[in-house]
Amino acid sequence: IASVMSLLPLSGYAADLTIGFSQIGSESGWRAAETTVTKQEAEKRGINLKFADAQQKQENQIKAIRSFVAQGVDAILLAPVVATGWDEVLEEARESEIPVLLLDRTVDAPEDLYMTAVTSDLVHEGRVAGTWLVDEMAGAKCNIVELQGTTGSSPAIDRKKGFEEGIAGHDNLSIIRSQTGDFTRSQGKVVMESFLKAEGGDNICALYAHNDDMAVGAIQAIKEAGLKPGQDIKIVSIDSVPDIHLAMADGEANATIELTPNMAGPALDALEAYLADGTVPPKWIQTESKLYTLKDDNKAIYEMKKDLGY
Numbered sequence: 001i002a003s004v005m006s007l008l009p010l011s012g013y014a015a016d017l018t019i020g021f022s023q024i025g026s027e028s029g030w031r032a033a034e035t036t037v038t039k040q041e042a043e044k045r046g047i048n049l050k051f052a053d054a055q056q057k058q059e060n061q062i063k064a065i066r067s068f069v070a071q072g073v074d075a076i077l078l079a080p081v082v083a084t085g086w087d088e089v090l091e092e093a094r095e096s097e098i099p100v101l102l103l104d105r106t107v108d109a110p111e112d113l114y115m116t117a118v119t120s121d122l123v124h125e126g127r128v129a130g131t132w133l134v135d136e137m138a139g140a141k142c143n144i145v146e147l148q149g150t151t152g153s154s155p156a157i158d159r160k161k162g163f164e165e166g167i168a169g170h171d172n173l174s175i176i177r178s179q180t181g182d183f184t185r186s187q188g189k190v191v192m193e194s195f196l197k198a199e200g201g202d203n204i205c206a207l208y209a210h211n212d213d214m215a216v217g218a219i220q221a222i223k224e225a226g227l228k229p230g231q232d233i234k235i236v237s238i239d240s241v242p243d244i245h246l247a248m249a250d251g252e253a254n255a256t257i258e259l260t261p262n263m264a265g266p267a268l269d270a271l272e273a274y275l276a277d278g279t280v281p282p283k284w285i286q287t288e289s290k291l292y293t294l295k296d297d298n299k300a301i302y303e304m305k306k307d308l309g310y
């Protein structure tokens with residue numbers, strides 16, 4: 001028997017798995033990296049991954065999930081574009097006994113409708129950004145503009161909440177404008193242009209962007225307004241994509257909080273453990289958040305990250 005058992009492939013349970021992945025789209029460099037890494041993680045495990053890009057539309061994600069259920073996949077990975085509106089389709093997956101694992105965003109739905117959610121602590125990220133600005137300003141007055149992520153998404157809700165907690169009690173800091181830039185460079189630029197037009201560059205001291213891509217777009221707008229990003233307007237954002245480290249190396253941005261694009265690794269490990277011996281994962285598998293500032297070797301970080309699929 002021992003000799004037969006030794007023939008079983010190590011990840012015997014993944015070798016013939018078919019998994020559906022409903023991805024939001026490719027709104028940011030970070031999202032593109034998550035897609036790249038997820039495909040690599042599936043490949044490593046010999047998993048047959050069926051990929052569906054929703055172009056930022058929830059109805060396309062719901063259609064993709066229904067299609068995966070009809071195909072009888074073994075599991076579904078879902079990066080939910082917004083937090084609400086999932087109960088019905090997740091119920092259909094549960095009726096078909098197909099586990100759903102959430103990546104990088106959460107849903108407002110009963111916990112028994114998904115196996116686990118692999119995400120960072122999105123509120124904590126916002127708090128770290130707020131605390132960084134408190135320390136950076138050291139009591140000096142600072143009017144802040146905020147570029148929010150996709151309206152109704154859990155990162156936009158939680159990163160806003162966390163930032164407000166981070167600056168609470170510091171009356172020298174106030175958010176004077178806040179609007180969604182939908183996590184994209186192009187919208188980040190357009191909305192920052194409108195902030196500059198409405199407020200005048202002299203009245204804006206800092207930008208908090210819910211992701212680096214909107215910050216990179218805003219940097220372009222700040223430059224075109226004849227101002228120095230990173231100096232005239234301090235910039236803090238989240239993701240730690242290569243291009244924000246390039247900006248920081250040039251002194252054009254000031255801080256970023258890292259979000260790993262590898263949410264699929266922990267998710268697929270949890271799924272394999274469940275399939276192998278029934279181990280039930282926690283409902284939340286938290287990924288780390290690390291603050292990078294101008295004190296870090298941002299050129300080296302850029303060089304290290306630039307070929308990772310962003």
Ligand code: GYE
Nearest residue numbers: 028030104105155183211
């Ligand atoms: O910060 C952003 C992407 O869901 C936390 O989505 C993720 C966010 C990430 O568009 O770049």
